[in-house]
Amino acid sequence: MNQITNNQSQxxxxxxxxxxxETYYDKDYSLKKMDAWSYVHHPKFDAYLMSVYGVVDGRDGSPSRPPSDTCHPTPDTPAPGTLFRWVxxxxDFQSWEKLNGALLLAHNAAFDSLVFKRLQEQKIIPPLQPAGWRCTASMAVYLQAPRNLKGACKQLLGIEVDKTQRSNACGQTTGDLFEDNAMLDYALEDARLCYLLWEKYNHLWPEEEQELSTLTFEWxxxxxxxxxxxxxxxxxxxEKQRFxxxxxxxxxxxxxEDTPLSRRQLALECRKANIPAPASxxxxxxxxxxxxxxxxxxxxxVNAMxxxxxxxxxxxxxxxxxxRIKVAQASRLQPADTPNVGQASSLSIPAEQPAPSPKAQSLKPMVFPYSLKYFGAVPGRWSGDAGFNVQNMxxxxxxxxxxxxxxxxxxxxxFVIADLSQIEPRILAWLIDDHDFLSLVRNGxxxxEAHARATMGYSDPEPLKEKDPAMxxxxxxRVLGLGYGCGPKKFVTVAKxxxxxxxxxxxxKQTVADFRSKNPKISRLWKRLDRDFKRSAGGDYAIELxxxxxxxYFDVRKTPRGYFAAKTVRGGRDRSLYGGLLCENLVQATARDLFAQHLLQIHRSDIGRIVFHVHDEVIVEVPKAQxxxxxxxxxxxxxxxxxxLSGCPVDAEAGIFTHYTK
Structure with missing residues (x-):
């Protein structure tokens, strides 16, 4: 195993x-139009460049400085070991042993790890085993910087990255690209910048979050x-109903040939019927x-529409x-050698694939690969990705x-499907020390019903669900819609x-007023957050969870229109913010951190395989007998x-199922 020994701490x-x-792409075949799984298993796939940059153990086991003409991330205090660069x-790579047992970094490790595995399937990379993968794009978003390498480097390193060379590579084959060293320099620079980001900031990214990021794409x-x-x-x-x-x-x-959703044709038909056309x-x-x-x-x-x-x-x-199933099954039938990109250029995956052949179906269980974005939203929650959102089915x-x-x-x-029970209202009540409400919840x-008893005058000994379902x-x-400053106009829709x-x-309007008057602690939390946020104008604002x-929240400022705004991503666009929205972010982020901790505990307990998760719900595959x-x-x-979170009455529900349901 390739390791470094720190002589000071042993x-x-x-x-x-x-x-x-760096992989081949063109105007029809690219990650902008395809998910990563289909992309790396497509006939056009060609990983024509690999760059490696980092520190490996020295020949004598002692730390050594990199050569003076290299652009090491920390030239004054180099990491123990020897700088290694290759592109x-x-x-043509002859040093695979250096990757065996090494921690591999990538800016979008979900993609690069998939390329790595695909090249192992194609026998280009030997069956070595890295210590693990870490994604500097995930690290960047944890630090509330842009996810892409160009934006992350600008905001976190103060380095302007030129992506022109990558744009120029569109449609270019391996032979075209190796005629010029510009692409080689570009590829190596991407690896160097990734390493630089890691070296400078990984200590600010907790190890548990690093593990969650990697598990996200592995799941x-x-x-x-x-x-x-x-x-x-x-x-x-x-298909029959659509037809x-x-x-x-x-x-x-x-x-x-015709377009069923033609706005022009629909407008003409509406005019014939003397009815208005929909705006959208x-x-x-x-x-x-x-x-x-x-x-x-x-x-x-209209109903047909x-x-x-x-x-x-x-x-x-x-x-x-x-x-995606068809792509995965077809890839298992392909020979292990790398395709010829020039010859494969006319091949493409159509929008609607026929079913996999019986031979392909019999190979392995039909498996659907998916993607989730780690830290895909302001509070740190996961979000959908790659054309199919498992969190919004x-x-x-x-x-x-x-x-x-x-x-x-x-x-x-x-499947064991478990989810936290109304976790956000519980956390909000805990944050404001609403002991009466929490006591009712704690007692089951x-x-x-606890909200109705505490603030809506319900006092009947019978359960509210049975006595007055409408209340x-x-x-x-009220609980789910009014805790974050929702106004009357929006509450009409929320209530429905x-x-x-x-x-x-x-x-x-009357309901909103009643809620606020009977929940003064919630209103005070909004006002405190709003006040502190506005006082931060001219600087940054932080909420400790x-x-x-x-x-x-970066660059807080008062806009010419009189409201206050800030950036939730370094260097990003301004967002209008106020106490209620800040409160919502605080609650959701706290719930997210609780659920993230649970995910890790379930994974580490080896109870079963976490298949995916949806907000506060986890789907775990376990042997039927257990x-x-x-x-x-x-x-x-x-x-x-x-x-x-001591004192917050956390609860959960779970069931056993033979398919995904909710």
Missing amino acids: ITVPATLAVDF GHPK GQAGITVDFQTLEKSIQTL DAVQLLPWVEDFT LAMDSPLCEQWENKYGAEYPW RIFRRTNMLLSRFYTIRN PRGEMFGANLRKCFQPSDGCV VDIY RSLAKA NLGGIELSFADA PSGRHLQ AEEAKQQILEIMRTTPDW
């Missing part, structure tokens, strides 16, 4: 090397097992939904699953298809979405309150 640590791959085609690369029959049946069901809907659209004669056709447009609800019954083509939009949206997700059956039912455990296993009272729905909307309650603006992490024991172990972990 601690043996892995050698640290930044590894960067060229991976086939995604391992993927989720898919029930292929359910997937195919769902696609057929949706039937298209037949009712007057302006579509040929589905393969976006799936999440409330105006379009209102238009469909108003005219759908009278005009069949609704069906087409929704089935088309669902099909895009099902196709993504099937396409539709619930239940829609048009005869249930997307979640397509995901199942491996043979002989089941439903959290929405409980309103209590739920969270509680199914139709409120007039006047009723919403109970876990010890900090939320940073399911009940595993469920109790997971619940024990997720019901444990860490010392830094």
Whole structure:
């Protein structure tokens, strides 16, 4: 194993090397249009350059200074060991032993580790085993810097990075690129900058967060097992309904040529019917939904438009699953040698793939690789990535298809699905020392009932859920919607979405006023955060979380329009901020840190394989025979309150399932 011995502390640590791959891409085949898994398993894939930069052990085992003509990250205090630099085609690398047992760095390790594994499959890289991967892009976002290398270097190192050479490489093959040393210099510089970022800032990135970052892409690369029959049946069901809907659209004669969602044709049809055209056709447009609800019954083509939009949206997700499965299965049938990029240039993966062949299907279980972004949002929560968001799958059956039912455990296993129970309201109450509310919750009272008893006058001994379901729905909307400064106009929508309650603006205004008057501690927290934030104008503002992490807001300023704004990412755009939103960030970040700790504990306990997670919910694959024991172990972990959250009544729920459900 390649290690360095620190002579001062006599601690043996892995050698640290930044590894960067440059791969072929063109206007049709690129990571901008494809997920990383499909990209590296595509016939066009060609990793034509690899650069390595870092420190390895010296020949005599003692620290040595790098040569004076190198641009070492810390030339005055070099790390123990010898500086190692190399760039060229991976086939020409002769020092693989230096990577065995080394800690490998990459700026987007999710991608570079996948390239590394693919090259091992192609027998270009031998079956060596690094000590692990660390992603400096993840480190950058933890420090609230831009994720991309150019932005991270500018904000954290004060270095301007020129990406022109990478842009010029579009469509260029290996032979074209090796005629000029500019690409070699560019590739090595990327590895050097990655190493420099790590050397300067890794001590500010906690080891547990480093592990979470790596696990995030490892879980995604391992993927989720898919029930292929359910997937195919769902696609057929949706395709038929989409086809039937298209037949009712007057302006579509040929589905393969005409555009069902043509704004121009829709406007002409609306003009014929003497009805207004919707301002937007976006799936999440409330105006379009209102238009469909108003005219759908009278005009069949309006209802057909609704069906087409929704089935088309669902099909895009099902196709993504099937396409990625096909790519993964096809890659297992390919020979191990590297494809000829020039000859493969006409090949592409179409948008809608046919089902994998029976031969391919019989190789291994159908597995869907996915991606999540570590620190994808301001509070540090994960977010969706790569064209399929596992954290935002539709619930239940829609048009005869249930997307979640397509995901199942491996043979002989089941899913234990566990989630924290209403964790954010509990944390908010804990932050403001609302002892009466917390006491009710601690004694087992439903959290929405506890709110109704504490602030809505409910005093009946019967459970609220049974006695007055309508009041409980309103209590739920109040708890989830009004804790962060939501106003009456927005609460009308929140009440409908969270509680199914139709409120007039006047009723919403009265409800908001009642909530604030009966929850003065929450209002005081908003005001304190708002006051402290505004007082920071001209500088930065930080909120220390109970876990010890900090939320940073950079360059606080008062805008010409009178509101206050700051950057949540170093060098990023200004965002309007106020007490309620700062409070929401504080609560969500605290909940995120709690859940992150639980994820690590479940992983380290070796209870089962974490397949994926969704906000405050974790899906763990466990052997069927150990399911009940595993469920109790997971619940024990997720019901444990860490010392830094002492006094908060943390709780969780869990179930055992044969497919993903919620």
